[in-house]
Amino acid sequence: MFRQASLFGSSDPVFDDTFADTARSTLGGTSWIEYTPGWLLGSDSLFDDLMDRLDFRQRTDVPMYDRLVDEPRLTAWWNEADGRAEPLAILGDIRAALSAEHDRHFDSIGFNLYRDQNDSVAWHADRHRHHVTDPVVAILSVGQSRPFQMRQNGGGASLTWGLGDGDLFVMGGGCQHEWQHCVPKRRRHCGPRLSITFRHDAR
């Protein structure tokens, strides 16, 4: 059943808190992903509201291979530990739904804005693998679709999904230990994409 954040306005975002269309794929070993195309409806309205409310910054001096670079995307963060409400109430509802579904307490939200085809994030695995043994990372994408790629540590063939417009993508098991992921630059023009990443700091 799609859960509506507000009774006002037909374009208000709604998401499926039953995860009825979620499909899990095993990537080998203990690694798995779950992909739910169109998990959130009304993603344009969520994108616009977040653009109005978030204070995006560009991180500088980010280590990339053997250099320090300006990160080629903008980011913003929300942490439960700071004691403030989420920038939008629906993000609290989504956090609760993901926490129930994955039996973890998602307590931080990272927002990554890829303004156009020149923005990207290089191959990496999430750092919180160093203090969470079994991390689950949930990525809700709004705005234009961009390829999201995964490859096993050490390189080789990559797997690609197009993520945007309300798609939900979850990485779990050994994904942050055995695999890397990236959002590559594109040659052709792309409109903006915002990824909303939910993480948990324990377990």
Ligand SMILES: O=C(O)CCC(=O)C(=O)O
């Ligand atoms: O934007 C995405 O879909 C991926 C984000 C990501 O990998 C990260 O911020 O660590």
